[in-house]
Amino acid sequence: MLVRGGTVRALAKSSRRAKLAGAxxxxxxxxxxxxxxISVPMGILETRxxxxxxxxxxxxxxxxxxxxxxxxxxFAPGEAVFSIGAVGTPSWxxxxxxxxxTRRRGLSGETxxxxxxxxxxxxxxxxxxxRPSISxxxxxxxxxxxxxxxAPHLRALMIGTADLGEIVMRALILRRVELxxxxxxxxxxxxxxxxxxVVRLQVFLTRAGYPNLVLDATTDxxxxxxxERLGISAAELPLIVCPDGTFLRDPTELELATCLGIxxxxxxxxxxxxxxxxxxxxxxxxxxxxxxxxxxxxxFDGRNTGGQAGASSxxxxxxxxxxxxxxxxxVGRAFNQAIKFGAxxxxxxxVDRLDCSGKELTLEIAGGTRVISxxxxxxxxxxxRRPCPSSEHSAQLAA
Ligand SMILES: Cc1cc2nc3c(=O)[nH]c(=O)nc-3n(C[C@H](O)[C@H](O)[C@H](O)COP(=O)(O)OP(=O)(O)OC[C@H]3O[C@@H](n4cnc5c(N)ncnc54)[C@H](O)[C@@H]3O)c2cc1C
Numbered sequence: 185m186l187v188r189g190g191t192v193r194a195l196a197k198s199s200r201r202a203k204l205a206g207a208x209x210x211x212x213x214x215x216x217x218x219x220x221x222i223s224v225p226m227g228i229l230e231t232r233x234x235x236x237x238x239x240x241x242x243x244x245x246x247x248x249x250x251x252x253x254x255x256x257x258x259f260a261p262g263e264a265v266f267s268i269g270a271v272g273t274p275s276w277x278x279x280x281x282x283x284x285x286t287r288r289r290g291l292s293g294e295t296x297x298x299x300x301x302x303x304x305x306x307x308x309x310x311x312x313x314x315r316p317s318i319s320x321x322x323x324x325x326x327x328x329x330x331x332x333x334x335a336p337h338l339r340a341l342m343i344g345t346a347d348l349g350e351i352v353m354r355a356l357i358l359r360r361v362e363l364x365x366x367x368x369x370x371x372x373x374x375x376x377x378x379x380x381x382v383v384r385l386q387v388f389l390t391r392a393g394y395p396n397l398v399l400d401a402t403t404d405x406x407x408x409x410x411x412e413r414l415g416i417s418a419a420e421l422p423l424i425v426c427p428d429g430t431f432l433r434d435p436t437e438l439e440l441a442t443c444l445g446i447x448x449x450x451x452x453x454x455x456x457x458x459x460x461x462x463x464x465x466x467x468x469x470x471x472x473x474x475x476x477x478x479x480x481x482x483x484f485d486g487r488n489t490g491g492q493a494g495a496s497s498x499x500x501x502x503x504x505x506x507x508x509x510x511x512x513x514x515v516g517r518a519f520n521q522a523i524k525f526g527a528x529x530x531x532x533x534x535v536d537r538l539d540c541s542g543k544e545l546t547l548e549i550a551g552g553t554r555v556i557s558x559x560x561x562x563x564x565x566x567x568x569r570r571p572c573p574s575s576e577h578s579a580q581l582a583a
Contacts, residue, residue, distance in 0.1 A: 409516075454555050
């Protein structure tokens with residue numbers, strides 16, 4: 185049984201395994217030839233393919249070159265350009281030949297996704313923050329020549345070229361959305377779907393915007409076989425298979441987030457201009473404004489990005505969204521905007537203590553790491569107390 189996003193999916197594996205660049209085997213959105221008129225929502229790849237894989241014009245390629253992080257590089261036919269799990273993988277703009285993109289496919293290896301041709305670029309939102317790549321790229325059969333853009337240079341391109349930046353940013357975001365739709369490319373959780381540990385880790389990944397898939401350890405043949413092969417006991421479940429192939433047995437959220445590169449490594453004594461406690465709407469807004477002014481920013485949240493707003497199915501009163509927006513969509517946008525300006529988002533990292541006694545402001549993070557910052561923003565939200573009427577009030581209420 186495949187469980188994705190908390191619901192059991194009966195989607196045929198063959199449709200999810202269709203090669204993205206080729207024809208999809210998903211039925212059309214409204215197939216009137218089908219007498220029962222079953223409506224299957226079209227995937228983002230069908231509806232927005234041109235925006236997911238845009239081709240830059242020669243003029244746009246010239247504009248982009250000014251922001252490159254290094255000289256163009258030639259890759260031999262079949263040579264690895266980037267691999268799954270590699271940290272700091274640049275986004276590559278192809279100027280000759282092709283890069284073939286592959287992804288992990290569940291537990292059964294890698295699969296071809298698409299080819300980036302001349303004027304197309306690799307990467308998704310992880311490239312903005314230098315986080316580990318979820319896909320791999322290889323030079324095509326004639327090799328390729330490509331220009332690298334590491335995270336700081338990619339962010340500079342976004343900010344420095346309005347029209348080009350919009351095309352690239354939209355593509356990176358939509359590629360992540362498509363990755364989330366294609367859950368098999370992400371983290372695989374093997375365990376009982378109703379197990380609280382599985383649910384907790386899946387909610388964490390989903391709220392962090394990471395593709396994930398649960399394989400039922402008792403009914404899914406691939407999941408069962410893996411557990412038997414590795415000799416995993418029931419107490420060690422859930423078993424987590426990260427996109428780079430790393431196995432984790434019954435991990436905490438922090439261990440999982442560290443393995444996936446969601447949690448940045450913050451050195452003891454690290455210095456920032458602005459440190460923010462809380463990654464709800466208030467904390468993320470502060471991060472966007474501070475980072476867009478060129479300040480170095482770190483945001484800590486003990487749980488995940490989004491705060492309370494991340495749990496809201498629809499927010500109708502947020503300025504600028506007259507038709508309403510779901511909490512997750514709002515938080516996703518805010519997160520992408522913050523990393524576009526270079527803010528570091530550190531989750532799950534609880535702040536234990538604020539020390540204002542010395543000349544410098546210091547935050548102490550769970551585990552003992554200290555962070556020094558010129559300014560600290562506390563955006564830790566509200567906690568609600570239950571009304572506890574005094575005996576006098578209780579008597580009045582009872583009268
Ligand atoms: C289901 C639901 C629906 C809602 N719908 C609406 C709506 O339609 N319209 C509306 O206006 N409002 C709505 N709200 C309220 C809205 O979500 C909150 O007002 C808003 O999220 C507050 O934002 P915030 O950033 O101040 O705090 P929060 O969203 O509470 O975020 C605070 C963050 O700080 C973190 N944190 C706290 N202490 C620490 C620490 N020591 N170290 C690290 N991290 C810490 C928490 O984990 C949390 O993520 C809704 C709330 C919920 C729960």
